[in-house]
Structure formats: structure tokens, C-alpha cells
Amino acid sequence: MDEQLTRVAQTGDKRAFAEIYAYFAPRVKGFLMRGGTIEAEAEDLAQDVMVKVLRKAELFDPTKASAATWIFTIARNARIDAVRRAARPPLDGEDPALAPEEAPRADVLCELKERDQRIREALENLPLEQYDVMRLHFYHDEPHSAIADRLGLPLGTVKSRLRLAFEKFRKELGDHL
Amino acid sequence: MSNIRHHPKTETLAAFAAGRLDEARAVVIATHAAICTECAQAIEEFETVGGAFLEDAEPVALRDDALENVLRRADPGVNVVTPQKPAGDLPETRLPLSAYLEGSIDDVAWRAVAPGLSQSVLKAEGYRPGVLRLLKIAPGVRMPRHSHKGEELTVILRGAYKDEIGDFAVGDLADLDAGDTHTPEAIGDEPCICLIAAAAPLRFKTVLGRIVQPFIGL
Numbered sequence: 001m002d003e004q005l006t007r008v009a010q011t012g013d014k015r016a017f018a019e020i021y022a023y024f025a026p027r028v029k030g031f032l033m034r035g036g037t038i039e040a041e042a043e044d045l046a047q048d049v050m051v052k053v054l055r056k057a058e059l060f061d062p063t064k065a066s067a068a069t070w071i072f073t074i075a076r077n078a079r080i081d082a083v084r085r086a087a088r089p090p091l092d093g094e095d096p097a098l099a100p101e102e103a104p105r106a107d108v109l110c111e112l113k114e115r116d117q118r119i120r121e122a123l124e125n126l127p128l129e130q131y132d133v134m135r136l137h138f139y140h141d142e143p144h145s146a147i148a149d150r151l152g153l154p155l156g157t158v159k160s161r162l163r164l165a166f167e168k169f170r171k172e173l174g175d176h177l
Numbered sequence: 178m179s180n181i182r183h184h185p186k187t188e189t190l191a192a193f194a195a196g197r198l199d200e201a202r203a204v205v206i207a208t209h210a211a212i213c214t215e216c217a218q219a220i221e222e223f224e225t226v227g228g229a230f231l232e233d234a235e236p237v238a239l240r241d242d243a244l245e246n247v248l249r250r251a252d253p254g255v256n257v258v259t260p261q262k263p264a265g266d267l268p269e270t271r272l273p274l275s276a277y278l279e280g281s282i283d284d285v286a287w288r289a290v291a292p293g294l295s296q297s298v299l300k301a302e303g304y305r306p307g308v309l310r311l312l313k314i315a316p317g318v319r320m321p322r323h324s325h326k327g328e329e330l331t332v333i334l335r336g337a338y339k340d341e342i343g344d345f346a347v348g349d350l351a352d353l354d355a356g357d358t359h360t361p362e363a364i365g366d367e368p369c370i371c372l373i374a375a376a377a378p379l380r381f382k383t384v385l386g387r388i389v390q391p392f393i394g395l
């Protein structure tokens with residue numbers, strides 16, 4: 001998908017965009033619905049996200065993030081913007097200074113792919129109970145107490161599992177770097 | 178660039194990447210990450226986790242006319258890049274904080290709250306409750322020992338302070354839990370300016386309480 005997105009950025013290739021849309025739009029909608037957003041709202045937000053993906057494609061920097069990560073940050077910000085309509089600190093690739101200037105170098109792309117792979121492995125190596133709370137942490141924007149209710153666990157357990165998950169995840173990544 | 182000694186907790190960085198922080202805390206973390214490459218990288222890693230979860234999410238079909246709709250809405254082809262603010266005194270104007278200031282840190286309208294202590298409350302309450310403010314501590318001024326009612330994030334923008342945890346200089350961030358106590362004292366020759374986010378709006382009963390509560394934990 002990174003290549004398609006790069007093509008959209010460079011030439012506005014509508015066919016490449018249709019491929020990105022086919023893959024990501026339903027996932028963005030599913031992601032939002034898993035997070036408790038009602039369907040009508042998730043539909044609107046998913047469309048907003050895809051509009052932004054198309055408009056901002058030229059800010060996509062394949063040496064910094066994969067298409068999935070980049071689109072995640074757009075979806076995340078869209079969910080935040082749905083709650084408020086003010087400015088948010090730009091650390092989301094929208095800063096024009098972050099836009100790529102030249103064609104990405106193959107070795108940098110390769111490094112990023114490896115990093116993504118390591119991150120996925122680190123995630124998959126988490127104990128299932130830690131993986132589950134971490135996933136809910138990303139799907140939901142509701143307080144941890146609501147996540148605790150959802151899982152039928154005490155709040156303290158959810159918090160400590162999350163902390164363990166983050167630490168194990170970071171340690172695992174560190175071990176591989 | 179890595180003379181930064183104090184960083185946010187891992188869970189705070191993860192919460193930022195997941196979009197879970199209130200706006201006030203998000204500004205403080207973004208400010209730190211704009212200076213700290215280590216934390217910027219950790220945030221990217223957690224965003225990659227978000228990307229992985231996005232890919233794993235069960236797809237739900239959009240309406241039939243959605244693609245057409247998206248293409249039409251995106252069509253004006255206008256690139257919506259927000260204009261850069263004029264760069265006055267770099268690098269502070271590049272900080273995410275600059276969007277919340279009218280001008281630079283030098284133009285802040287300070288309100289004295291105690292001898293050697295002044296503050297300015299910034300408007301960052303649109304997204305989930307949270308309070309963002311700038312605090313200026315005159316050189317040598319020591320704040321009374323105080324604890325925090327809720328979690329609090331502080332990033333140093335100018336000058337330095339020291340407390341029981343250690344010395345905090347520009348870019349350093351204190352990620353305090355509710356109940357942590359400390360006694361910060363501005364050190365060096367210039368005033369220490371910090372950006373502070375409290376997780377929840379503080380409710381004050383009196384003018385004095387309004388001034389003192391955040392610091393003393395009344």
C-alpha cells in the first residue's frame with residue numbers, strides 16, 4: 001500500500017487511490033466501530049479520513065511511516081477533531097516542514113520495513129491478556145475505567161496490565177535495535 | 178540534542194500516540210517530543226502499533242456511494258497545508274505550543290500569583306477537560322512543598338529548576354502522578370518558565386484557592 005500511496009502523492013493516480021480506499025476505508029470504519037463509535041458516525045468519519053488521505057497524500061513520507069501508520073494517525077486525529085474543532089499540536093505529519101523533499105532511498109525504506117516488522121513481532125510476543133488491553137487502549141478513546149468495565153476487570157488490573165504491556169513492548173524493541 | 182534527562186512515562190507516550198490525552202497534556206507532550214528525539218521515536222513506535230491494529234481491524238463496508246463522495250469532496254485539489262507562522266525567535270516558534278500563544282513567550286501576559294511567581298492560563302480546553310498554563314518562577318524562588326491532586330505534566334521552556342527528583346532544564350519533562358510531592362526551586366540567573374498541564378479542570382472556591390490550589394494541593 002505504501003507504493004500506491006506514493007503514486008497518489010506523485011501523480012494523483014486515482015486508480016492507486018481506489019486500491020487504498022478498498023483496503024483501508026472499511027478498516028478505518030471497523031476500527032472506529034470497535035472503539036464504540038456508532039455506525040453512522042463511523043461512516044462519516046471514515047469518509048472524512050479518506051478525503052484527508054487523498055488531499056494530504058503528498059505529505060506522506062514512506063521513509064517515516066508505513067501507509068497503515070500514517071492513515072492511523074489521520075484516523076486518530078479525525079476522531080479527536082470530531083470531539084473538538086480547535087487546533088491540535090502538529091506532530092502528525094501535517095507540518096509542511098515534515099514533507100519529503102526527494103525520492104525516498106531504498107535503504108531507508110528497508111530499515112523502516114524492518115522496524116515495522118520488529119514492532120509487529122514485539123506486539124505478537126506480548127502475553128494475550130496484555131495484547132488485549134493494549135488493543136483496546138488504541139481502539140477506544142474512553143477512560144480506562146470504561147475499558148475495565150468492558151473486560152469485567154478491576155481498574156487497577158487494567159492499568160497494571162497496560163503498564164506491563166508498554167514496558168515489555170519497549171524492552172523487546174530495545175533488545176532488537 | 179540528547180541532553181534531556183527527564184522524560185514522560187512510557188504509558189503517557191502511548192496514550193499520546195493513541196490519541197487519548199486531553200488537549201492540554203497533548204500540547205505538553207508534543208512540546209517535549211519536538212525537542213526530544215528519543216521520545217519522538219517512542220511515539221512513532223506506538224503510532225506504528227496503532228497502524229498494526231488498524232490493519233487488523235475487522236473491515237466494515239462503507240455505503241455504496243462513499244468512494245464517489247470522497248473523490249468529489251477531495252476534488253478541489255487545493256492542498257490544505259496550514260501556513261507556517263512567521264519565524265521570529267527560533268526554535269521556540271516551531272514548538273507546537275506556538276499555536277496557543279499570541280506571539281512568542283516574550284509576549285505572554287503574566288499574572289502575578291505570589292511573590293516571584295506568575296502564570297498565564299492558555300486556552301486548550303476544547304478537547305476533553307484539561308488545564309494548560311504557563312508558570313514563571315523568578316530565579317531563586319522556591320515553591321512551597323506541594324502535592325498534586327491529579328496527574329500533572331510539566332515541560333521546561335526556559336531556565337531551570339531543581340526539586341527532589343533532580344535538575345530540570347529546557348526540554349525536560351516531569352510526569353507526576355496524583356499524590357507525588359515536590360519542592361521546585363528556580364535555579365540559574367533567568368526565570369524558569371514551564372508549561373504545565375493538569376488532567377482535569379481544577380475547581381476553585383476562592384481567589385486565593387484558585388491561585389494556590391494547583392501548587393499546594395488544597
Ligand SMILES: [Zn+2]
Nearest residue numbers: 184185213216
Ligand atoms: Zn523525552
